Amino acid sequence: MRLFLCEKPSQARDIAKALGVRGKGEGCLTGAGVTVTWCIGHLLETAPPDAYDPRYKQWRLEHLPIVPEQWRMQVKPKTASQFKAVKRLLGQASEVVIATDADREGEMIARELLDHCRYRGPIQRLWLSALDDASIQKALAALRPGASTFSLYHCALGRSRADWLIGMNLSRLFTLLGQRSGYQGVLPVGRVQTPTLRLVVDRDRSIEAFQPVAWWGIDVKLEAARQVFIAQWQAPKAACDEEGRCLQQPIAEAAKAKMASAPSAQVTDVRTERMKETAPLPFDLGTLQQLCSRKFGLGAQETLDIAQALYETYKAITYPRSDCGYLPMSQHAEAPAVLAGLKRADPALVPLFDHINPGRRSRAWNDAKVSAHHGIIPTTVAPNLDKLPPRHRQVYTLIRARYLAQFLLEHSYDRTRATFECAGETLLATGKQVIEPGWKRALPEALAAQPGREPAQPLPPLARRDQCPVRDVQLKNNWTQPPKPFTEGDLISAMKNVARLVEDPKLKQKLKETTGIGTEATRAGIIQGLLDRGYLTKAGKALAATPAGCSLVDAVPRAITDPGTTAIWEQALDMVQSGEMPLEEFLARQSAWMSKLVERCKGLNVTIEGQAKAPAWKKKRKPAGARRAPAGKGRKRTAPAE
Incomplete structure (x- = not known):
């Protein structure tokens, strides 16, 4: 019997339909020589510490670090019935087709079951990018050998177990250290979660420390060919900051007075350039x-x-x-x-x-x-x-x-930059004239304009030495603005582009190659977990760190909050995936590094301000002191905190 092992029931139904499998069985769909079954995410989870030793049910500093000699998996209680169905089918299968999501976590969901149930038969891989019938049929006609994706499993397993080592040990460690100073509650620490929290803490502190500075600008309304347009005063460099903003009010007021009494401004230069913009890529x-x-x-x-x-x-x-x-x-x-x-x-x-x-x-x-x-x-x-x-x-x-x-022409426009001399001062006017809307025809109107920017003005025909009458001169008193609080979208972007914060060129490049910290599948869950635990709050769109979140970032060693640590991990995981480093060696290195970190931190004094809250899913459980650190929210959690 050929068994298709899917990640979730809906996926199994789609694949069964494409295969013409219509019969229903216990935890599966059946047909002639073909059966389609499913997981419900991970049917197995990494065993908690007390599965290795009952004394680990109590959280004590002397128990740390906890490093399993032989890793154990256990069946998730909520989906135990489906595990039994899959195990039974694996015992009957003559061939397995892994049909879980086409990524390293999907590979792990299937392979951990095959290992746990000791399946030793042939394996093929169905690699799907869409679940419509045409895409499924195309993938079924191009099944891959199981060996071609096996390295993804070891890569995912390495990530999962390393996250368990960090999350389980450091969450227990800092929870116990926090209890010394009277903090009640679990302090979860994770490879991705903690650097993400630090991003928000750092942003909040930069906003708090920001000192606004006044600057001045001048808008001059000019006229040409019966069209009024605006030119901006170009202040002398000696009076400006790095961004060209005039910081000296007397100089701006003097320039305004001179130009207000001038009858006109003379065009000194006009340059028009044809610009083309290619369509943005499809979304990731x-x-x-x-x-x-x-x-x-x-x-x-x-x-x-x-x-x-x-x-x-x-x-x-x-x-x-x-x-x-x-x-x-x-x-x-x-x-x-x-x-x-x-x-x-x-x-x-x-x-x-x-x-x-x-x-x-x-x-x-x-x-x-x-x-x-x-x-x-x-x-x-x-x-x-x-x-x-x-x-x-x-x-x-x-x-x-x-x-x-993608099927429309490039967006093209003429960009004009005109400079003027007015009472000895320099003005600059920029204009834009759309030539071909191109791909912007496809975008909803709300997306066409750049946020925070006024639409570019069209300029009238201008030539050198033209005299343009001055219609109005406005002096504007502005203030430099602090960084904006993170929104969830901004934080996702910061997690993806966290390489900007890393100084080491090799680590910076690795973070660029791996698109930062976290993955597309886990970032949303990481942010939601921080919100649920009360380390972040949300007002409208804006995120902010709570006192408990700030204290936790200050208490944890910088090696854990530093995104460069993730880059080092990803470098090693790449070597596991490519076969350059055995999984066992990777885990041995992680265990040694984590153990040294734990021993160094046992004597720290940790003070946590405020009080984080327990996630909604945890409120009905027993007090955290007798349990392992909680897992972060997300569809595929296998460690207490990523």
């Missing part, structure tokens, strides 16, 4: 979360949940947990079918299709830049927008617009 998850946060006020987890529903329930988009915006060249052949489906589903798009060229190949199609998953794009199953919930419709419309943009 992080970019989608950032835009949905900015435009719609959606939280990172909310955006992920909506995208997951569009993928699983509506079959309307491809795999959403992608860290890549590029598309494989082979996907371009499917473009006419996708475009036709979009046009049929929404008559409002018909005028746009007068400008769309299905044969156009933008920079998005690039095999060399496609990672495990390609950009998030629509499938041929285009939904009726009126039948989508409002938030789902908003997110889908963004994804659709980015895809349609």
